[in-house]
Amino acid sequence: MSRPVAAIAGAAETSLGRLPAMSELDLHVDAALLALADAGLSLDDVDGITSAVHNPVEIAHALGVRPTWFDGTSVGGTSFLVHVRHAAAAIAAGQAEVVLVLHGESRRSVVGRHPRPMPADGMLGQFELPFGVYGPPTMFTLPYLRYAHETGTTLEQLASVPARQSEWSHGNPRAARPSLASVDEVLASTPIAWPFTKLMCCMVSDGGGGLVVTSAERARELRRTPVYLWGSGEAADSPLVSQMPDLTRAETFERSATAAFTEARISHNDVDHLMVYDAFAHVPLYGLEALGFVGRGEAGAFVADGNTAPGGHLPMNTNGGGLRYTHTGMYGMFAIQEAVRQLRGEAFAQVPDVDVSVVQGVGHFFSEAATLVLSNREVSA
Amino acid sequence: MTCIVPLMVPMFVSGVSPGEGAAQALPTPTTRPFWDAAAEGRLAVQQCGSCETHFFYPRIACPSCGSREVSWVDVSGRATLLSYVINHLPAPGFEAVGPHVIAIVQLEEGPTMMTNIIGSDAVPDQLVIDMPLQVAFEDRRGQVVPVFAPREGHAA
Numbered sequence: 414m415s416r417p418v419a420a421i422a423g424a425a426e427t428s429l430g431r432l433p434a435m436s437e438l439d440l441h442v443d444a445a446l447l448a449l450a451d452a453g454l455s456l457d458d459v460d461g462i463t464s465a466v467h468n469p470v471e472i473a474h475a476l477g478v479r480p481t482w483f484d485g486t487s488v489g490g491t492s493f494l495v496h497v498r499h500a501a502a503a504i505a506a507g508q509a510e511v512v513l514v515l516h517g518e519s520r521r522s523v524v525g526r527h528p529r530p531m532p533a534d535g536m537l538g539q540f541e542l543p544f545g546v547y548g549p550p551t552m553f554t555l556p557y558l559r560y561a562h563e564t565g566t567t568l569e570q571l572a573s574v575p576a577r578q579s580e581w582s583h584g585n586p587r588a589a590r591p592s593l594a595s596v597d598e599v600l601a602s603t604p605i606a607w608p609f610t611k612l613m614c615c616m617v618s619d620g621g622g623g624l625v626v627t628s629a630e631r632a633r634e635l636r637r638t639p640v641y642l643w644g645s646g647e648a649a650d651s652p653l654v655s656q657m658p659d660l661t662r663a664e665t666f667e668r669s670a671t672a673a674f675t676e677a678r679i680s681h682n683d684v685d686h687l688m689v690y691d692a693f694a695h696v697p698l699y700g701l702e703a704l705g706f707v708g709r710g711e712a713g714a715f716v717a718d719g720n721t722a723p724g725g726h727l728p729m730n731t732n733g734g735g736l737r738y739t740h741t742g743m744y745g746m747f748a749i750q751e752a753v754r755q756l757r758g759e760a761f762a763q764v765p766d767v768d769v770s771v772v773q774g775v776g777h778f779f780s781e782a783a784t785l786v787l788s789n790r791e792v793s794a
Numbered sequence: 795m796t797c798i799v800p801l802m803v804p805m806f807v808s809g810v811s812p813g814e815g816a817a818q819a820l821p822t823p824t825t826r827p828f829w830d831a832a833a834e835g836r837l838a839v840q841q842c843g844s845c846e847t848h849f850f851y852p853r854i855a856c857p858s859c860g861s862r863e864v865s866w867v868d869v870s871g872r873a874t875l876l877s878y879v880i881n882h883l884p885a886p887g888f889e890a891v892g893p894h895v896i897a898i899v900q901l902e903e904g905p906t907m908m909t910n911i912i913g914s915d916a917v918p919d920q921l922v923i924d925m926p927l928q929v930a931f932e933d934r935r936g937q938v939v940p941v942f943a944p945r946e947g948h949a950a
C-alpha cells in the first residue's frame with residue numbers, strides 16, 4: 414500500500430429512532446455540526462460537502478457553508494461509501510481539503526422528506542411495479558430462494574443472521590431492537606415476503622450521521638485518531654432486480670471489493686472487523702461469499718456457527734446492523750460509523766485489537782456496491 | 795377479469811386481480827410494442843439484428859453489442875421459475891388479493907422478467923424452483939399483463 418491520502422477525522426451520529434421534531438434538512442445540519450465538533454473543526458474549515466437524500470447545495474446553504482466541491486451521487490444506501498471514496502479522490506487531486514459526508518433521513522416520521530418518484534413510464538414502473546412489488550421487502554428478497562436452492566442454505570441459517578447479530582446490539586440503548594432474538598423467534602415473526610419474516614427485514618427509523626474527510630496529513634494534526642482510507646471501490650449493475658445477471662451472487666460486491674482490497678494491498682487475513690450492509694438477512698450471506706471470506710454456499714453455516722458473532726474470528730455487523738441497530742432507508746452511513754468506532758476503540762460492543770475494518774455497502778437491490786478498507790494505522794505493519 | 799390464453803396453455807384456475815390503485819404501466823414509444831403484443835395475447839421481446847441476442851426490457855439498441863438494428867419477435871412463452879417470494883405485504887390495489895406470488899422467470903430465449911405466478915396455490919410446495927412455466931395473459935382493469943402458469947403436465 415502506498416501511503417493513504419485521506420482519512421476520516423470526525424464522525425458522529427444524530428439521535429436515532431422516532432424524531433418528529435427534525436426534518437431531513439435538520440438531520441443533515443445536526444449531523445454536520447456533530448461531526449465537525451468531533452473533529453475539532455468549524456464551518457470555516459469546510460470546502461466540500463456530499464449528501465444523497467437531499468441535494469448537497471441545499472444542505473450547504475442551510476448549514477452555512479459555501480462549498481467549492483460537492484457530490485450528490487445518490488445510489489441508495491451505499492451512497493455514503495461512494496462519497497468517502499469520491500472525497501478522497503478530490504482531496505488527492507487538490508480539489509478539496511475538508512469534506513463533510515452527510516446523511517439525514519426522516520424515514521419513519523416523514524418530516525421534510527422529498528418524494529421518491531417511481532414513474533409509471535420508467536422501467537421499474539412498467540416491468541416490475543404492476544406485479545405487486547412494494548418496496549425493498551418484496552424486491553430485495555426476490556433473488557434469495559434461487560440462492561437457497563443452488564447452495565442448500567436453510568431457513569434456520571437465514572434466520573441465524575439477525576439472531577447472531579442481536580448478540581452484538583443486546584442491551585445497547587441506541588439500538589432499535591436491543592433484545593436478544595433466537596432463530597425460532599425470527600422464524601415465527603410476522604410473514605412479510607415468504608420466506609422472509611419481519612425480523613429478517615430491517616426496521617424503519619429516523620436519523621443521520623456525518624463524517625469529516627480530510628487529508629491524512631491534516632487529520633494527524635486534529636484531536637481524534639485518524640481513520641485512514643487504505644482502499645476503496647465502487648461498482649454497478651442492473652437497477653432492476655429482475656435483470657440481475659446472477660440471482661445467487663452479489664456480483665457488484667465482488668467488483669467493488671476486489672478494487673478496494675487491491676488498492677489497500679490486503680488479504681482476508683488482514684481484516685479484523687467487517688460490516689456488510691444488512692437491509693435483509695440474506696445480504697450478509699451474499700456479502701461473505703462475494704468478498705471471498707467463505708466459499709460459495711458456506712456463508713449460512715459460517716454465520717449460524719457463530720464465526721461472525723461475539724467471540725468469533727470474523728466479527729461482523731457489530732452494531733447489530735440494519736436488522737437490529739438502526740435503518741433509516743439508506744443505512745451505509747451507520748456501517749461506516751460503526752467501523753470508525755471499532756477502529757477508535759469506542760464501540761458499544763468493542764472487539765479487541767481492531768486495526769483493519771472493511772465496510773461493504775449496497776444500493777437498492779444489489780444494483781450498486783461500494784467497499785471501504787479503513788485502518789487506524791497509516792501503513793500496514 | 796378476462797383472460798386471453800394461447801391455445802396450448804391450460805386455463806388457469808386463479809389469477810392475481812389487483813383492484814383500484816394498483817400500479818399500471820405507462821408505455822413509452824420504445825416499449826409500446828411489448829404492451830400492444832400483450833393486449834393481443836402475444837409475448838414479444840426484442841432481438842438484435844447484429845448479434846441475434848434476445849433482450850428485455852425494451853431499448854433503442856442492443857445492450858450486448860450496441861447495434862441499433864433491433865426488431866420485435868414473438869417468443870414461445872415457455873419459461874422456468876428462477877426465484878420468487880410469496881408476498882404478504884400488499885402494494886396499493888393488492889389488499890384484497892391475499893398472499894400472491896411475485897416471481898422472476900427466465901424465457902427459453904434467454905431474457906428474464908418479473909411476473910406473477912398463477913394457476914397454483916401460493917404455497918411453497920407448489921412452487922418448485924426451475925419448474926416449467928407457460929405464459930398467460932391477464933386483463934387487469936384494461937391493461938393486459940403477461941403472467942405465468944405451471945406448464946401442463948408439470949404442475950407440482
Ligand SMILES: [Zn+2]
Binds near residue numbers: 842845
Ligand atoms: Zn447485439
